[in-house]
Amino acid sequence: MADERLLSSRKKTVGAKQTLKALERGQAKTVYVAKDADRFVVEPIIQLCSVKGVPIIQVDTMQSLGKACRIEVGCAVAAIVE
Template identity: 40%
Template sequence: MSYDKVKQAKNVSIGTKKATRMIELGLATEVFVAKDADPRLTIRMVNLCKKKDVQVTYVDSMKLLGKACGIEVGAAVAAVVNE
């Protein structure tokens, strides 16, 4: 399951602002997007990933993505960052 990648990653940037920054810096290796997140937040992220050739993986919900990231609240986006 894709959540395992998030759990096992040493470095994860949670949230659209942090994830966007990591993508722009070329540090993100994979971005996880919650299917139930606001499309106005995620569409820009997905387009940026395509432009920067970063893999996008869709996950079922913000709640599960947040849990996989080890936070109590939902997460719309999380980027796995290279060390």
């Protein structure tokens, strides 16, 4: 299961596009990446995290990351922005 901070966070991004925007704006504090997500989706986000110094937490499945974000479908990437 994903980190408790993501579950309790009031401000977060869900999905690759929103997370990438938050990273570019310097708003993302921690990024969560599903291990079973497509590499071409998550690789640009992982690279930007390493450039910006944002910690990445690996989550086992997209389904568990989606549940942590309180959505009904899987999620490749999410971030805490508060």
